[in-house]
Amino acid sequence: MIVSESDIELSIVMPCLNEAETLAVCIAKARSFLARSGVVGEVVIADNGSTDGSQAIAEREGARVVHVPVRGYGAALQAGIAGARGRYVIMGDADDSYDFSKLDAFVEKLRGGHDLVMGNRFRGGIAPGAMPFLHRYLGNPVLTTIGRVFFGSPARDFHCGLRGFRREAILALDLRTTGMEYASEMVVKASLSELRVTEVPTTLSPDGRSRPPHLRTWRDGWRHLRFLLLYSPRFLFFYPGATLLLVSTAVFAWLLPGPVVFRGFGLDVHTLLFASAGIQLGLLSMYFWWFARTFASSAGLLPDSARASRLQRLFTLERGLIVGGAVFGVGLWLAAEAVFSWKAKNFGGLDYQITLRVVIPAVTAMVSGTLIALGSFLVSLLTLGRR
Structure with a gap:
């Protein structure tokens, strides 16, 4: 069945940099959600220059690949969102730490009129070993508190990587950062622009990769903190x-x-x-x-x-x-x-x-x-x- 671009309601966007170990299962879960829920959608892989064959895996599994020459988490997501065809976008990491087969709550909130729907891992559940101790008890609580106090954000899990939003609303925010702080910029500007922001519980599992994650605790934590200070x-x-x-x-x-x-x-x-x-x-x-x-x-x-x-x-x-x-x-x-x-x-x-x-x-x-x-x-x- 051929679906026109105007019929696509949801784009599931995943940034990707050498995620060959977990990409196929993430795409399969996302496609199973679309099939089960009856939501007309697509899976978009924003590839940041993978050298492990991730692009071929994505195409084989039925996803559309957007090639992003500029390195960085934010750069990949910006290109993926710009290239998405759906009215709504749900973004999440391609490391199998988020369950793309259970996105019903996100779609429900988006259809209900919310502009940004954040996942909350602390409400949904964090599996043992899924989040480092410093992230769970220092980084996330501190940065979330700063975000709530400085910008009036309602989010209680400021850096959850699984979130959904109305595509046009986020594009209108003119997000500019290209690194990990992109996640903070989205919530900050959404709050300052008085978009309708809400949260839904989501689970976090240990990622399925054998290599270390791209995230660096102190470096990226400082980049988020620096961004929050500069924007306030x-x-x-x-x-x-x-x-x-x-x-x-x-x-x-x-x-x-x-x-x-x-x-x-x-x-x-x-x-x-x-x-x-x-x-x-x-x-x-x-x-x-x-x-x-x-x-x-x-x-x-x-x-x-x-x-x-x-x-x-x-x-x-x-x-x-x-x-x-x-x-x-x-x-x-x-x-x-x-x-x-x-x-x-x-x-x-x-x-x-x-x-x-x-x-x-x-x-x-x-x-x-x-x-x-x-x-x-x-x-x-x-x-x-x-x-």
């Missing part, structure tokens, strides 16, 4: 910067009038100097949030932020220059006061406990004013129209 400028820059700025400003104001004894510790101009550095670093970190958010929005890496847009309208280049110039002017005035005080001493020795309480605020204001002015120029540059 608020948690990477804004919140730490705002906290540092507020705390440092409070300490600065507390110590500016004179030395303070706190629980037996004498705090003086040395602590005041550290508070000054904290103010400047906090301000710089908050500007980094603004730079990163502006660039990410203009480059299409993240959806537009209402908060950043309001800030941009309120704090224009001209206003930034005025505020920065005023703050710098205060610092310059304080610096002049310090010089005049020094002159009154015939440029001789000074009482540093007194003098530094003028010099440190002067330097703080001058540096902060310069940061505000230069930062305003950079934000304006980032918001210029692009061809």
Whole structure:
């Protein structure tokens, strides 16, 4: 029976790099699901340059092969999804760790209107030896928690490799990473774009390969963590910067009038100097949030932020220059006061406990004013129209 492309409802996509040992059984399970469920579908193998004959095995088992010259898990999946013909896609590894013969729950959720359906291995069951100890009790819980807190994702198994989605919805996210972090990017952008995301229980079995897996615990764990941090400028820059700025400003104001004894510790101009550095670093970190958010929005890496847009309208280049110039002017005035005080001493020795309480605020204001002015120029540059 010949099926036209318009009739295909589901594409089951498997990335493949030298999976000759397990590929045939994975394809057989996927085809048995399609036959049993009556779902009109296809099996697509996104081959990443296999040298063990995986392509011939796939074609012999009735799958369609998409050749992907660019190496990487994400690159293979991007090409496989782009080449899929179904309205829905279910993706999963070709190592026989996921059971492609039991995809009913995924299809049911997709037909019910969900855009992304994640498998949850912790709810469905993890067979002994299927997941390394560090992955199960450290990597997955930590990265899942970060994903839920940073991006409001409902997923409780952030890195399950078996997931289904509406093809057009995922293509519209413009996913760009080519490595293992592709799995994180999909969930992050789906959550930020407010797609309908849900989970279904799925099982995980030990993979059927005799060779080690492509996944490298520390390397790929760091790549996922790095991606989550880079895609959340608020948690990477804004919140730490705002906290540092507020705390440092409070300490600065507390110590500016004179030395303070706190629980037996004498705090003086040395602590005041550290508070000054904290103010400047906090301000710089908050500007980094603004730079990163502006660039990410203009480059299409993240959806537009209402908060950043309001800030941009309120704090224009001209206003930034005025505020920065005023703050710098205060610092310059304080610096002049310090010089005049020094002159009154015939440029001789000074009482540093007194003098530094003028010099440190002067330097703080001058540096902060310069940061505000230069930062305003950079934000304006980032918001210029692009061809």
